[in-house]
Amino acid sequence: MKKSEIRKLYLQKRKDLSSDEIFSLSEKIFKNFIDYFKPVSGQKVHIFIPIDKFNEIQTQTFIDYFLSRNIQVFVPKIVDTKLISVEIFTDSKFEVNNWGIFEPISNEDSGILDFDFVITPLLYCDSKGNRVGYGKGFYDHFFENISKQTKKIGVNYFNPEIIIEDVWENDIPLDYLVTPTDVLSFLGRE
Template identity: 30%
Template sequence: MDKEALRLAYRKRRRELSREQIRDFSAEMTAQFLEYLKSHQEIRHIHLFLPIDRFHEVDTFPLFYTLQEKGYFLYTSQVNKTADQLETLDISGIRGFESGDWGIPVPIDAKKCAPDSIQMVLIPLLAFDVKGFRIGYGKGYYDKFLAGLDQCTMKVGLSFFLPERTIPTEPHDIPLDLCIVPGQIFHFNT
């Protein structure tokens, strides 16, 4: 299957998940991620995506609030339409969100910052393969964002579904270091 066919197939699979399944799978992946962090205590600066409800994404809000309570330095991104790229926001101390363009959650009073301190990025995706390559929404925002980060920054996917055997890749694609699915963590040799 080509990338666009995979995007369509996985969007359909996500739409078929009930709200309860999304909630339960998200809670399970949150618990797995927090357990993973216990053995990686050097990681204190984490960038996470905020879930877009209409895309039926993994709910990262419970994870955000847990990490915030534990004193992690937290970041997210928003699209700069003029520059056609993601801008990093420090959300460590924010207390709320509002709905922005496209129904994307926007942190209230977040401050723009450089992404230099980020040690780990949680990445939204539609599908991934056994080598750690992912398919996103096709705009290339995360590809550009990841390319600008330190090569040591851990790249972590969150997916409701198991990996494909292989997906089409392009020279600029940056593979994940690991991907969390309900009940399992896939590690990749990157």
């Protein structure tokens, strides 16, 4: 199936989820992430802030967990069409941008490239780690510059069922996918 078709299908699947389902599934994803990756003090995590209108996985539980355990937290912000990584703290100030997305007021790029984990938003991920996002390519460009040791982890409500037919040369696959029922590794892919 083509990315455009998958994007439409999974936007609708997400739209059909109730707020209770979003909360419950997000909590299961969080638990699976913590049980599998066991993040510890001193690590660095880049994690997205969800776009509520797209029913994205709720990540505040992740952020609160990391901050309470002295794990450095970085969130994306788009500045001049580039995704930068802004470090946040318990007292960081946020604003709603033109697209209705919460983001830190700060425009200071941390310059960090050696994250332990990058928890990545997506609409769909296939069984090879190929990702369908919103089609802007922000994360592919971001992935090009981070450390090769960084674990690129997608989070999704749904397990892989369809193969993405139009994977492009510049698409960078994920290393793992965390769903409410599984943690899948793509590190053995061909």
